[in-house]
Amino acid sequence: MSDVTIPPSDSLAVLEKQRSTAETFGIPLAVLLEITHRCPLQCPYCSNPVELDRSGKELTTDEWKKVLSELAEIGVLQVHFSGGEPTARKDLVELVKHASDAGLYTNLITSAVLLTRERLSDLADAGLCHVQISFQGIEEGLADRVAGYKGGHRKKLEVAKWTRELDLPLTVNAVMHRQNLHQLPDIIQMALDLDADRLEVANVQYYGWALKNRAALMPTVAQLEECTGIVETARERLKGRLTIDYVVPDYYALRPKKCMGGWGRQFFNISPAGKVLPCHAAESITGLDFESVRSNHSIAWIWQNSDAFNRYRGTGWMKEPCKTCEFREIDFGGCRCQAFALTGDAANTDPACALSPLHETIFKQAEAEAAGETSRFLYRNFAGGTLESENGT
Amino acid sequence: MAGPRNISVSGASRPVLPRHAKLRYDETRKVWVILAPERVLAPDEIAVEVLQLCNGERNVGDVADQLAAKYAAPREAILVDVIAMLQDLADKGFLTEIREKTS
Ligand code: SF4
Ligand code: SF4
Numbered sequence: 001m002s003d004v005t006i007p008p009s010d011s012l013a014v015l016e017k018q019r020s021t022a023e024t025f026g027i028p029l030a031v032l033l034e035i036t037h038r039c040p041l042q043c044p045y046c047s048n049p050v051e052l053d054r055s056g057k058e059l060t061t062d063e064w065k066k067v068l069s070e071l072a073e074i075g076v077l078q079v080h081f082s083g084g085e086p087t088a089r090k091d092l093v094e095l096v097k098h099a100s101d102a103g104l105y106t107n108l109i110t111s112a113v114l115l116t117r118e119r120l121s122d123l124a125d126a127g128l129c130h131v132q133i134s135f136q137g138i139e140e141g142l143a144d145r146v147a148g149y150k151g152g153h154r155k156k157l158e159v160a161k162w163t164r165e166l167d168l169p170l171t172v173n174a175v176m177h178r179q180n181l182h183q184l185p186d187i188i189q190m191a192l193d194l195d196a197d198r199l200e201v202a203n204v205q206y207y208g209w210a211l212k213n214r215a216a217l218m219p220t221v222a223q224l225e226e227c228t229g230i231v232e233t234a235r236e237r238l239k240g241r242l243t244i245d246y247v248v249p250d251y252y253a254l255r256p257k258k259c260m261g262g263w264g265r266q267f268f269n270i271s272p273a274g275k276v277l278p279c280h281a282a283e284s285i286t287g288l289d290f291e292s293v294r295s296n297h298s299i300a301w302i303w304q305n306s307d308a309f310n311r312y313r314g315t316g317w318m319k320e321p322c323k324t325c326e327f328r329e330i331d332f333g334g335c336r337c338q339a340f341a342l343t344g345d346a347a348n349t350d351p352a353c354a355l356s357p358l359h360e361t362i363f364k365q366a367e368a369e370a371a372g373e374t375s376r377f378l379y380r381n382f383a384g385g386t387l388e389s390e391n392g393t
Numbered sequence: 394m395a396g397p398r399n400i401s402v403s404g405a406s407r408p409v410l411p412r413h414a415k416l417r418y419d420e421t422r423k424v425w426v427i428l429a430p431e432r433v434l435a436p437d438e439i440a441v442e443v444l445q446l447c448n449g450e451r452n453v454g455d456v457a458d459q460l461a462a463k464y465a466a467p468r469e470a471i472l473v474d475v476i477a478m479l480q481d482l483a484d485k486g487f488l489t490e491i492r493e494k495t496s
Contacts (some may be wrong), residue, residue: 006399027421029433075421077428099398130413130430140420169413171430197413197486240399240484245431 027300030078031071032269032280035064035095039085041111042148042379042386043136045175045210045217049283050069052382053272059293061091065098067270067293073100074300082109084272094123100127107132109173112159120159124166130202131163132171146180148379148388160194171198177217178370181227188234191242199242201231203249207281212385215374218366221252245282251366255327256334256352263336264309276302278309281337285346305359312336312389317347321355400490402479404454404472407491408447414487416444429487440478449491453479 021363037052060068071079079099088112099106107130108123120131133156138144143153163170172191176184186199191199203224204217206209219227231246238244250257259277260267269280274293277283283290283349288311291302311317317326322333333339334350342351342362349356377388402408410416416436425441426453427434436444439460446456457475461468482488 008394030431075419077417077426077433103417105417129415130427132430167412169411169430197411200431240486243486251412 006236013388020124024045027075027303028266028268029076030080030267031076032080032082032267033064033067033086034082034084034269034271034274034280035059035092036089037084037088037382038166039083039111039380040088040090040113040149041152042381042385043146043175044148044213044377045177045381047205047206047208047210048379048380049281050208050212050384051283054382055272057273057274058089060153060275063274063293064091064095067299068095068099068104068301069102069198070293072099072104074298075379076104078105080107080109085111085114087112087114087119087321093126095124097126098129100129105129106275110134111147111152113149114306114323115159115162117162120162120168121166124168128168130169130171132173133160133163134173134175135187135190136175137180138183138190142180142183142351145388146377148377148386154263157194159350160196164195168198169198170194171200172196173200173202175202176219176227177204177205178223179375181219181223184230187231188238188242188244191239197244198245200245201227201246202245203227203339205247205249205335205338206251207335207337208284209378209380209385211341214366215369215372216377218370220370221367224248224252246327250334250338250350250352251363253352254354256331256350258331259335259338259350262332263312263333264303265313268303268309276306278312279337282308284337286341288346304316305309312346319349321353322349325355400445402476402483402488402490404457404476405452406479407452408479408483408488409449409491410444410447410487411489416441419463433465433494434485434487438481439474443478445477447479 002107008058026241029363036055036058037048038055086108096106106128108128109132112133116280135143135156136146140153144150153241160170174187189211206214218347227233235244254346264278267279270279270293276293277290288308290308291306293299318328318333322328334352335377336346338352339350340346343358351362353359378385379388400406413429417426417428421427425436427436443456446459453475457468460471460494481486
């Protein structure tokens, strides 16, 4: 997701944030709306905070509608309805309709297990532009075990079929880790068989729930290299047929990812309770106060002026080695949530960076975990997590 | 049904944007954009004009005729440029075409 500045000269350039937004912090093009944390699945890598928002705290239908109108007004072009599981909200069709009427491009990011054909068709009629369905593997044994939900995989396949029957474009999102990376070639084939337009091969990012499950999820270096090769070959082969987006875990890289395009530069999301956040994991950083859409500030004000957004914006907050590093404007010191989770201070260099004093230790630990035997999951739920039983049920 | 993908653009094709790609004027930033999943493209003025002419009825040749007349420019050169631009969009997965029913 990106920010518009100067129209690029290429006749069809993908809009990326360019230098001038660094000074102006233009309103992001796309915003992620986590309309609920409720979800019937229990993925051990869920990107939601470990402290989930209970349904009583969720914004009401009218509050979300007001948010949607406001977003359209200030120049947001796309909204992603996400969660938790967005279809767990009874008012989803109404919200999609409201967003479409306001001129927003709407995307549904769903686990699909709660959808009926009728509801999906209502969503299409309400103006939904795109559906993204997450898959945990290619066959029910593994997929349902990862999701901690029996019958989920089969249902997902069915909903994917309905999606295409209703002429809605489909993205298959596959979250990859040590226990399913071997299925990648078949996942690419599954995306083709489902007539998807786009496949997102997203390696798990290790904070929140995923960090608790790192030993069971972390791939080996060899696995990752193979995976990258498979993606590259498939991209070439499927040009114009299937777009493949690829997210690598940064543990094995020498430099960290430019997380969220830099804190407060081109992205924000809104939590079920209405907090405006620089990234979906930001609430894991304690000691930051996030403003809510329920406050008497506008969303644009929160984006431009709130302390949480300004705290790690740009490069002024950095310590060594980032402070004087030649890459500081390129990766903005990596991921603040990861820095906080692994070092206890979000202002430290993300340990995914080889220049971080902690990189060696953490890398070695991750490598050891990847080679280890642990495969039991800690499932994500409101109870703070449930450990998978010994025999994997 | 969804339109075909992986298309090869020629003078006779009748391309259109697929449902997941929407051409829209962005009032805030004063630019035309193509909205697509996880992407926002910024077509230049000519690309916008071409896409507006691609209504599913005109073929690429007709579009080139119109532009050639409007800009008093050689049709053949325009046709080549238009095809290249549309093929680029098709390769990115943001173009489909209208085809006659074969059965
Ligand atoms: S990652 Fe899994 S558990 Fe978390 S919201 Fe998505 S489907 Fe639910
Ligand atoms: S030291 Fe900081 S700025 Fe330099 S590469 Fe590492 S994370 Fe990026």
